[in-house]
Amino acid sequence: MRHDEREQHASLDTTELEAGSGTTTPARVMQTRDLARQLLPQASPDQQQEIHRLLTEMDEAIEFEGKRGQIEVASQALEAHRAEFEALLKDWQAVADRSHALFAEEPFVPMWFTVEDIQRAFEAVGYPQRFQLDERTAKTMADAILHVADKERRQRDYVRLMSLVPDYVSAGRFMDAWLIRYCAFLTLDAPKKSNPFLAEMFMRGFGEWAEQADAQQESIVREMGFDPAQTRQMSIDELEEWIKTQMADPAKKAQMEAYLKAHPTLRDQMESDVREMERGAGLLLEREDSEVLYLAPEEVEPWVPNALERVRASKKKLMKVTKDGEPTPAAARAAADILVSLSHEMARAIFASERVNQLVEVLKAYRRKLLAASEKQAAAYTQGAIMMLERETGPAENPFLSMICFVSLRAMMKTLSEQAEARAGSGTESNEASQ
Numbered sequence: 001m002r003h004d005e006r007e008q009h010a011s012l013d014t015t016e017l018e019a020g021s022g023t024t025t026p027a028r029v030m031q032t033r034d035l036a037r038q039l040l041p042q043a044s045p046d047q048q049q050e051i052h053r054l055l056t057e058m059d060e061a062i063e064f065e066g067k068r069g070q071i072e073v074a075s076q077a078l079e080a081h082r083a084e085f086e087a088l089l090k091d092w093q094a095v096a097d098r099s100h101a102l103f104a105e106e107p108f109v110p111m112w113f114t115v116e117d118i119q120r121a122f123e124a125v126g127y128p129q130r131f132q133l134d135e136r137t138a139k140t141m142a143d144a145i146l147h148v149a150d151k152e153r154r155q156r157d158y159v160r161l162m163s164l165v166p167d168y169v170s171a172g173r174f175m176d177a178w179l180i181r182y183c184a185f186l187t188l189d190a191p192k193k194s195n196p197f198l199a200e201m202f203m204r205g206f207g208e209w210a211e212q213a214d215a216q217q218e219s220i221v222r223e224m225g226f227d228p229a230q231t232r233q234m235s236i237d238e239l240e241e242w243i244k245t246q247m248a249d250p251a252k253k254a255q256m257e258a259y260l261k262a263h264p265t266l267r268d269q270m271e272s273d274v275r276e277m278e279r280g281a282g283l284l285l286e287r288e289d290s291e292v293l294y295l296a297p298e299e300v301e302p303w304v305p306n307a308l309e310r311v312r313a314s315k316k317k318l319m320k321v322t323k324d325g326e327p328t329p330a331a332a333r334a335a336a337d338i339l340v341s342l343s344h345e346m347a348r349a350i351f352a353s354e355r356v357n358q359l360v361e362v363l364k365a366y367r368r369k370l371l372a373a374s375e376k377q378a379a380a381y382t383q384g385a386i387m388m389l390e391r392e393t394g395p396a397e398n399p400f401l402s403m404i405c406f407v408s409l410r411a412m413m414k415t416l417s418e419q420a421e422a423r424a425g426s427g428t429e430s431n432e433a434s435q
Contacts, residue, residue, distance in 0.1 A: 064159045071162055074169040078178055085178040095179070099196035102176050104204075107164055111157055113148055113205030115212060119265055121147040127272035129380075145194045145202045149187070158188040161197070216266040220259055224252055236371060236379075237364060277384025281400050284366075284381050285407045292366060293359070295350065295408035303346055303409060304416065310338045339413075343405035344396045350405070351395035359404075360389055 064071075078085075088094055102108075121144035122128070128140040149157075161184035168177035183197035194202075218228040224246055234242065246252045260267040284290050314334055351359070363386050370379040388400045395401050 064163050067163050067166060070166040074166040074177065075181065077169050078165075078174060078181065081174040081178060085175060085182070088175060088178075089182075095196055098175070098179060099183075099200050102179060103197060103200040107167075108201075111160060111201055113201050115205060115209045117148045118144065118202075118205045118209040121145075123268070127269055129273065129276040129377075141202070141206075142194055145198050146192065148202070149191075149194075149198050151191060154187050154191060157197070157201075158184050161187065213266060213269055216263050220256060220266075223255060223259055236367060273380075274384070274387065277380050278388055279384070280377070280381035281385035281388060282403050284378065284385060285403055287378070290366075291411075292362060293404060294411065295346075295404060297412065299350055300346075300408050300412045303342060304412060307338065307342055307409060307413060310342065311335075314338060339406050339409055340402070343402045343409060346405035346409065347398065347401040348394065348396040351398075351401050356389055356395070356401075359401075360386055363389075 088098070103111075122140075124147050125143040126140055128137045128144075161180050165177050165181050165184075168174075168180060179196070183195050186193070186195040187197060221228045226242075246256070260270070285293060363382050367379050367382040367386075370376075370382060385400050388398060391398070
């Protein structure tokens with residue numbers, strides 16, 4: 001957010017925002033509250049829970065109206081500290097640290113996202129991958145925050161936050177009061193964005209949600225008759241072998257399936273983790289240290305004449321370039337299509353059962369190397385590749401095998417092209433020297 005936008009949000013008048021927030025008059029709220037209390041004894045348990053929630057919200061709204069004068073006085077008092085707060089906003093790490101401490105205090109606990117809020121959000125926007133925080137995971141978290149922080153919740157949190165401002169001003173905590181007021185305005189006035197307050201509310205619930213997921217995973221291990229502490233001491237290879245042994249036992253497999261059926265949240269999270277690991281398997285082949293996974297030159301060389309023949313057959317399409325001499329998008333797609341088509345044929349011919357087993361062992365060694373370097377995300381993607389290889393599909397239908405053939409063939413074609421250019425350049429130099 002630009003500085004002028006921050007100033008606009010920080011200086012918004014309380015009554016101006018409240019006028020557009022959709023709240024009703026105090027008399028109407030009290031009338032509705034009295035009616036809800038009359039209905040409470042006749043309501044079903046589920047209805048009673050909803051009525052209690054509405055009563056709490058109406059009590060908060062009435063309290064807010066009663067404190068409106070105090071809020072305006074407190075907001076005026078904060079103006080003397082505006083410059084200090086604007087200086088704080090320029091240091092977002094300081095804002096994050098202050099928000100983390102402030103919104104952990106008791107008055108904000110009722111506003112924390114619950115485990116149910118977090119689960120409902122992830123069911124709607126997808127689960128985050130748990131191996132490492134990256135751009136994709138950050139987007140999932142941001143989408144989850146916006147899913148929970150709907151219009152109704154933002155209006156309620158605005159009321160709650162603004163009602164706290166006078167208390168923090170009275171305590172002389174002017175920067176905290178400014179931060180509460182600032183986040184209140186952002187929560188109501190920027191419905192498509194998160195802010196320090198909402199981020200903290202989310203992380204409180206997410207921490208509890210993650211603890212429950214971990215506890216359920218440990219419970220599975222105990223159900224299978226094993227001590228979770230022992231599994232944590234296993235190497236990745238030992239743990240993988242233990243899981244295979246368990247799944248080979250029909251009774252154990254049925255036991256795990258029954259447990260996951262009874263715990264759909266854990267099942268969904270595990271399925272999401274598997275999809276994420278497999279999705280990232282192809283990213284391994286773009287790493288600089290991934291050549292160990294490539295095909296050996298003698299495996300690729302027999303396919304080069306075939307590739308060159310297909311290139312010659314599509315020469316007209318491939319020769320189209322932009323003004324800068326780069327291949328046009330259509331030419332680039334045509335070149336990729338040639339290699340992709342040939343890659344499927346290569347996978348079918350090269351990856352017999354024994355060759356697949358050999359690749360799995362190479363991947364396990366690569367995974368150990370990545371774990372030793374604390375590259376947990378890449379190691380998880382390696383696990384995804386192993387799971388894809390262990391799936392009972394034909395080599396040509398296995399995306400990871402086709403990708404290996406593609407990058408291996410692409411690398412050799414590039415090498416051959418560079419060698420040809422070097423020879424041509426050398427020949428030109430020789431001709432020039434003879435002249």
